[in-house]
Structures are given as structure tokens and as C-alpha cells.
Amino acid sequence: MSVDIDTVRRIAKLARIRVEDAQAESLVGELNNILAWVEQLGELDTEGVAPMTSVVEQKLHLRADAVTDGGYPEDIVANAPQSAHGFFVVPKVVE
Amino acid sequence: MSLIEGETGSWEMVIGLEVHAQVISESKLFSGASTRFGAAPNSQVSLVDAAMPGMLPVLNRACVAQAIRTGLGLKAQINLTSVFERKNYFYPDLPQGYQISQYEKPIVGNGTLTIDLPDGSTKDVGIERLHLEQDAGKSLHDQDPLHTYVDLNRSGVALMEIVSKPEMGSAEEAGAYVRKLRSLLRYLGTCDGNMEEGSLRCDVNLSLRRPGGPLGTRTETKNVNSIRFVQQAIEAEARRQLEILESGGTVVQETRLFDPKRGETRPMRSKEEAHDYRYFPDPDLLPLELEPAWVEELGAGLPELPDDKKARFLADYGLSTYDASVLVAEQENAAFYEALVKGGKKRDPKLAANWTITNYFGALNASGETLETAPVDADKLGGLLDLLADDTISGRQAKEVFEAMWESGKDALTIVEEKGLKQVSDAGELGAAVDKVIADNPAQVEKYRENPNVIGWFVGQVMKATQGKANPGMVNKLLKDKLG
Numbered sequence A: 001m002s003v004d005i006d007t008v009r010r011i012a013k014l015a016r017i018r019v020e021d022a023q024a025e026s027l028v029g030e031l032n033n034i035l036a037w038v039e040q041l042g043e044l045d046t047e048g049v050a051p052m053t054s055v056v057e058q059k060l061h062l063r064a065d066a067v068t069d070g071g072y073p074e075d076i077v078a079n080a081p082q083s084a085h086g087f088f089v090v091p092k093v094v095e
Numbered sequence B: 001m002s003l004i005e006g007e008t009g010s011w012e013m014v015i016g017l018e019v020h021a022q023v024i025s026e027s028k029l030f031s032g033a034s035t036r037f038g039a040a041p042n043s044q045v046s047l048v049d050a051a052m053p054g055m056l057p058v059l060n061r062a063c064v065a066q067a068i069r070t071g072l073g074l075k076a077q078i079n080l081t082s083v084f085e086r087k088n089y090f091y092p093d094l095p096q097g098y099q100i101s102q103y104e105k106p107i108v109g110n111g112t113l114t115i116d117l118p119d120g121s122t123k124d125v126g127i128e129r130l131h132l133e134q135d136a137g138k139s140l141h142d143q144d145p146l147h148t149y150v151d152l153n154r155s156g157v158a159l160m161e162i163v164s165k166p167e168m169g170s171a172e173e174a175g176a177y178v179r180k181l182r183s184l185l186r187y188l189g190t191c192d193g194n195m196e197e198g199s200l201r202c203d204v205n206l207s208l209r210r211p212g213g214p215l216g217t218r219t220e221t222k223n224v225n226s227i228r229f230v231q232q233a234i235e236a237e238a239r240r241q242l243e244i245l246e247s248g249g250t251v252v253q254e255t256r257l258f259d260p261k262r263g264e265t266r267p268m269r270s271k272e273e274a275h276d277y278r279y280f281p282d283p284d285l286l287p288l289e290l291e292p293a294w295v296e297e298l299g300a301g302l303p304e305l306p307d308d309k310k311a312r313f314l315a316d317y318g319l320s321t322y323d324a325s326v327l328v329a330e331q332e333n334a335a336f337y338e339a340l341v342k343g344g345k346k347r348d349p350k351l352a353a354n355w356t357i358t359n360y361f362g363a364l365n366a367s368g369e370t371l372e373t374a375p376v377d378a379d380k381l382g383g384l385l386d387l388l389a390d391d392t393i394s395g396r397q398a399k400e401v402f403e404a405m406w407e408s409g410k411d412a413l414t415i416v417e418e419k420g421l422k423q424v425s426d427a428g429e430l431g432a433a434v435d436k437v438i439a440d441n442p443a444q445v446e447k448y449r450e451n452p453n454v455i456g457w458f459v460g461q462v463m464k465a466t467q468g469k470a471n472p473g474m475v476n477k478l479l480k481d482k483l484g
Helices: A005-014 A021-043 A073-077 B061-073 B171-188 B227-246 B292-300 B306-317 B321-328 B331-342 B349-367 B378-389 B395-408 B412-418 B427-440 B442-450 B452-465 B472-483
Strands: A087-091 B003-006 B009-022 B084-088 B098-102 B111-116 B122-134 B138-140 B147-151 B158-164 B200-209 B219-224 B255-259 B264-267
Touching (some): B009 B227, B061 B158, B061 B171, B061 B292, B111 B171, B171 B200, B171 B227, B171 B306, B200 B227, B219 B227, B306 B321, B306 B331, B306 B349, B321 B331, B349 B378, B349 B395, B378 B395, B378 B412, B395 B412, B427 B452, B442 B452, B452 B472
Parallel strands (some): B219 B255
Antiparallel strands (some): A087 B147, B003 B009, B009 B158, B009 B200, B084 B098, B122 B158, B138 B147, B255 B264
């Protein structure tokens, strides 16, 4: 697998990261190096081997259905660049 | 399947529905914040829901149980292993930048929903899957001309996305599907089905094709929030696609919105770029493995569901399909009917069904009361039916008494006594009145000999003479005997 400059621009856009054209050029090489390195995994025959989801033998933990959190709206919006009446305030997004 | 006749021939609608049903639970899918509706903004948000760095999701066992119960109610396959994935997109009310959802391995697979059509027939619609996911926060666009306000109280609340197969062919079928699904979810207690509050939201996938031909390109109309709008959106979108296809154009696969004020759909701008969701398994969550014993236990605890109840009402009470469907649509209505039939003396199930549907539900609708607040309960209505059954009052009087009961909350017998409404069923008393009317009207008696329908006139005279209190059936019988 490898990426070209259009894919790099597209990934950047989807991730909302601004990438200048000059940067994009060098990112193509960097990302392709990383992909090639990861692709070495493909050399192993994993036919019939279930994907490993954890390095230790454990199951997904389920919690009981109880209200144990919340009730601190000031903390929630504390870092917001703008807030009013307990809401986050963001530039208008109209549908 | 209803066909649309176009100028170039007929077309067939192919409709599939995606329903987002908010799960009934105390706390959110992955956090301990409350799910209660209508709280102050951002007051039911944990640091997990706000996507603060380093916070980890922990799955709510009750939400998993609700999804399994719903799957069992849909007679669907329960997948003992399912996987949570991240669906990546940017929107101000999605603080994580991704929604935790299920993609390749949902918790529930193929199932069936039997829908009830207005003509009394039923149709099986296939269920493709049901998966668990997080809801997003809420954006308010009308608070400020330049800004959008975001409330994260809903962020992280558990949703079940229930996807049908594209097996519906008309707006009517789609409406019946949503109604039946809502009824089922309410029976199961897994979603309150409240479309006004957004607990049940519907996306409509629709395409047109020539009858039996290959599938056409579909569009998805998002977030339609009432059954009426679902049907209107389908009609509007089918019309739009028909015009395009008939004039030789091609339908573009896209996401659209329904505008109820204009009665039309329009393209949704923001989603155009966002179709690449880059799903991948959420590294914060291990696969969800279910114990078969737990699934069995949940299955054993399911209540009697609408289809089974309907079958029982048909068999035990001899009701019409229509009456049975109306009565079982809501669990509380069915319970009211059964309390009425089973209460007190032996009551006629068909009479009870008529009174429940026509008079009682009619009064509920007209007054805006609910079963809990109504001035007349099953016990009181039963008292009225008993007076009707033992001929104390006539059908006409019963309606009058029912109205008075609804006004005053008094029981039927009290009102009958207060108003002196008791029907006269005494053979001696009625016989005297009948004899007098016959004796006073020899000309009418002659007419009766030629035309037996004239008996109606005699009944009317006797009713008049008794101020409407005579038992009409008995008067009829006495007249027939005496007139020979």
C-alpha cells in the first residue's frame, strides 16, 4: 500500500489538519516509509489465526446501569473558547 | 406493492428504513452520566462524553441487555461476538471526532418485523441488523444569528440503529413499519418511541425501478421525525425521482433532508464531503462477548409481544382482525381491554371491544386525557356494560350514561338512578303501554297488516309513551305477539 499527494491532502482535510503543499510533498515520502515498514507484517502467514485484540487474556468489562457522573456543567465548558448559558458556542453551522 | 404510473410506463418504489431508537437506560452507553430528557445544558455530561483526553469508555450492561431483548423481539439472530468501531467525522456536537458504533460485527443480525396493513393483512419485512452506538450532542441554531449553541447532554446516550431490508413498496407500508416497530419497542420497554422528543428518528432510503427490474440509485432522507413526515417524505422523494427518471436523467446517490413546510426534500450540504467514515475497531474496547445463558435468560423474561397478543385476542375473544390490531398496538390499551373483559360478571368480548375502541378511546382522544388520568376506568366502564347486558338500560341510554360518567366520574349505576334512566323491562307495564297504542290507532294496525315494516312506527309510539325508557327489544317482541 502507498499514498500519493492527493490522498495525503484528502487525509489531512478529513482530519482537519492544515498541510501546505510543500509539506504534503515530504509527507508522501514519510507516510509511504511508515506504510512499507508496517507492511512487513504481511510477510507472516496468518491464515486461520483470529485477530488478537488484547495482549492479556481478558474480557470486556461491563458496568452496572447507574448514574454516577455528571452535574458539573461549568467544568464541561471551562475550556471552551466561547460559552453562554451553559452551552458551548461555536460559529454558525446551518443545515 | 403499489405502482406509480409515469408517462413512460410504471415504476415501483423500493424503500428501506433506518430507525435510530434511543435505549431506555438510567445512564449513558459508555459513561455514568444521566440520560434524563430536558435537563439544563451540559449538566448531564461526564468527562467521557465531552471527550476529555485520557478518558476511557466503559460499556453499560443494561444497554447491551436492551439491544439483545430488542433483537429477540425482532426474532433476530443474536451475535455472541460483536465489535465496537469508530466512525470518524467532524461536527460541533460530536466532541470525540468519532462516534463509537458497530459496523462489520453488529450485536444483532437478520430478523423479521410483521407489519399490519390498513386492510387487515400483514406483511413480513426483513430486518438486516441492529447495532448499538452513541448519540451525538444537540446543536441549537436558532438562539443566536451568528452562532450555534451546543448541548452535550445527549452525547453518549445509547442508540439502537435498526436497519430494515429494502422490502417496502409504499409510503403506507413504511408508516405501518414505523408504527409496528414503535409498538414492539414499547412492549419490550427498550425505547419509549417518543418521536417528538427525538427518541425515535427515521432515515428513509428510497429508489425507483421498473417492476421486477434491477434496483435504481437510492437517496437517503435523514432525520424524519414523525410517521406522517415519513410518509410525506416518501411521496415527495418518489415524485422527485420520477420526474428525473421520466425525463431521461439519473438520480444522484446523496443524503437529503425533508422540509415539512414545503413538502419536499433537498440535498444536505454538510454531509457531501463526509462519506469517508474510516471505520476501525475502537482500541479502547475489547470485542463484546455474550454468554449464551444470559441471552436465554433475557429471552425467557420477554413480555407477551404484539403479534402473540393479537393472535390470542383473535382466538380467545373472537375479535375482528381490525379490532385486535387496534387493541394490541399499545400495551396499556390491551391491558385496559383485558381488565374490562375479565372484570366483574361475564362480559361479552365483542361488546367490550366496541365500547373500548369507539366510545372509550374516542372520549380519550376528544378530551386529551390518558388512561391514567381518565375519569372512567375499566371497572366503571365494566359497570356500564353490565347494566347494558342485563337490559337495565338500552344502548342509547348507555351512551348518555357514559357521557355523564365522563363528566362526573361517578359510576354507571349512580347515574342511572339519579337520572331515573332505568329501562322498563317489566312485561306487565310494557304490555299495558303496547295495548294502549294498538287500541288508539286502528288505522295504523290496518296498515301493518299490509306492510309489517310499520311496526317501527308502533315501537316509536311506545318509546314516546314511556319517555324512552322502554326496552326496545321487548317492545318489538310484545308488538309482534299482539299484532299477530
